[in-house]
Amino acid sequence: MTVIRRHRWLQALLLFGPAAIWAAAFIVFPMVEAVKMSLSQVEYYHLVHDWTTKNFQLFFSNPLYTEALVRSAVRAAIVAALAVGISLPLAHFISFRVKRHQFLWFAGVVVALWLGYLLRIVGWRILLGREGVLNGLLTSAGILEHPTKVLVFNPFAVILVQTHLAMSFAFIPIFVVMQRVPHRLMQAASDLGAPRWRQILEVEAPLIAPGVAVGATFAFVLSFGDYFAPQLVGDPGSIGIANLASSQFEHGLAWPLGAAIGVVMIVSIFAVLALPGILLAIYRRVAGLRARRGPEPSRVSSGALEGVPGA
Numbered sequence: 486m487t488v489i490r491r492h493r494w495l496q497a498l499l500l501f502g503p504a505a506i507w508a509a510a511f512i513v514f515p516m517v518e519a520v521k522m523s524l525s526q527v528e529y530y531h532l533v534h535d536w537t538t539k540n541f542q543l544f545f546s547n548p549l550y551t552e553a554l555v556r557s558a559v560r561a562a563i564v565a566a567l568a569v570g571i572s573l574p575l576a577h578f579i580s581f582r583v584k585r586h587q588f589l590w591f592a593g594v595v596v597a598l599w600l601g602y603l604l605r606i607v608g609w610r611i612l613l614g615r616e617g618v619l620n621g622l623l624t625s626a627g628i629l630e631h632p633t634k635v636l637v638f639n640p641f642a643v644i645l646v647q648t649h650l651a652m653s654f655a656f657i658p659i660f661v662v663m664q665r666v667p668h669r670l671m672q673a674a675s676d677l678g679a680p681r682w683r684q685i686l687e688v689e690a691p692l693i694a695p696g697v698a699v700g701a702t703f704a705f706v707l708s709f710g711d712y713f714a715p716q717l718v719g720d721p722g723s724i725g726i727a728n729l730a731s732s733q734f735e736h737g738l739a740w741p742l743g744a745a746i747g748v749v750m751i752v753s754i755f756a757v758l759a760l761p762g763i764l765l766a767i768y769r770r771v772a773g774l775r776a777r778r779g780p781e782p783s784r785v786s787s788g789a790l791e792g793v794p795g796a
Contacts, residue, residue, distance in 0.1 A: 516751060522744035532740065540745035550729060550746065557725040558753065560644060561709035567648045568655035568704040569697060576660040577689075581668070591660060595653045602650070606717050609646045613637040613718070643719040647708045654707060655700035662696030663689075694768065698761030705757055710750060726750060 523541070525534045544550045579590045597605065612618050613636040620632040636642065666689055674684045712727040726746060733743030 519744045519747050519751070522741055523748045525741045525744075527739065527741060530738075540741045541749075543742060544745050544749060550726070553724060553726045553729050554749065554753070556723075557709050557727070560640070560647070560725070561705045563644055564647045564651055564708040565655070565701045565704040567644070568652045569659070569701050571648075571652055572656040572659045572700060573697070576656060576663045577685075579660065580663045580666070581671070594656050594660075597649065598653050603713060605650060606646055606713055609642070609649065610637060610718055613642060613645075637718055638720050640719065640723050643714050643723045646714045646718050647711055648704075650711070650714070651704035651707045654703040658696040658699040658703070659693065660696075662693045666692050691768075694765060695761075698765060702758060702761055706754055709754065709757075 521534065522532070524536045524538065525532055526537060526539065527533070575594065579587055579594075583590055600608075610617075614620070615632045615634055615637075617636075619636060620629070623629040624632060670688050670692075671684050674688045675681075679687070709725075710727050711725065712731060715723045715725045715728055727750070730743050730746040730750065733739045733746065
């Protein structure tokens with residue numbers, strides 16, 4: 486122990502070494518192998534490393550792959566917006582309105598994480614299916630004469646299921662940062678005459694922006710790379726880019742093309758991960774410029790000074 490305390494590099498090695506080894510084995514090495522395979526070709530059922538970009542050229546020249554990429558990105562953006570849109574008011578209510586047993590409310594929201602991923606998807610399939618619970622309720626109430634098929638196996642079902650899957654991951658960082666918002670700041674804004682919407686937009690929103698960005702990123706990444714939801718509750722038009730990548734390894738025997746699709750997905754995710762930091766930097770720069778300009782003259786203050794001697 487004395488030797489460890491004397492050498493800071495040894496302390497850093499013991500602290501970060503296991504994490505670095507894990508990241509190198511399960512993140513860096515697979516990514517390097519994916520890039521290496523994407524630049525290869527299959528000849529006579531053998532993988533040949535000839536360092537070609539034909540797989541990427543095929544990907545970007547074939548509308549099947551580019552449309553799937555755009556479809557997955559748009560759907561992931563919708564899911565992220567819905568997950569954040571549901572999580573924000575819910576986290577605000579628990580943080581500022583619930584006085585007792587906040588942990589129980591929090592656990593009630595994230596309890597979905599305790600269930601298996603596939604189990605939740607199958608549950609939605611049972612709920613929305615032709616012989617499912619929702620169809621049974623609608624036919625029993627007389628709203629529908631016969632069970633309908635439009636509730637499942639379509640893009641709407643995929644978005645609904647993915648939103649449910651991603652909402653817990655979006656809610657947790659939003660709730661954590663909202664718990665750190667001092668209640669006295671909201672009360673001070675109220676005492677100064679700010680309406681509720683201004684308290685939320687000008688006091689609360691800047692403080693919780695990092696949590697919202699993290700939650701939206703989690704929801705986007707989970708939906709963008711999802712394989713099972715489009716496969717189990719979607720139709721052929723709902724197939725995402727992850728499904729096409731998987732099919733190259735399972736059925737097409739086109740491993741280099743599948744690796745190229747994976748590399749494109751990785752680059753897209755890295756771009757999404759960098760986007761919140763860029764937006765936050767722009768927001769802080771704009772906020773800094775406004776702060777240097779100084780506050781605008783208050784109409785209430787100028788009116789209150791009228792008639793005051795010496796004002």
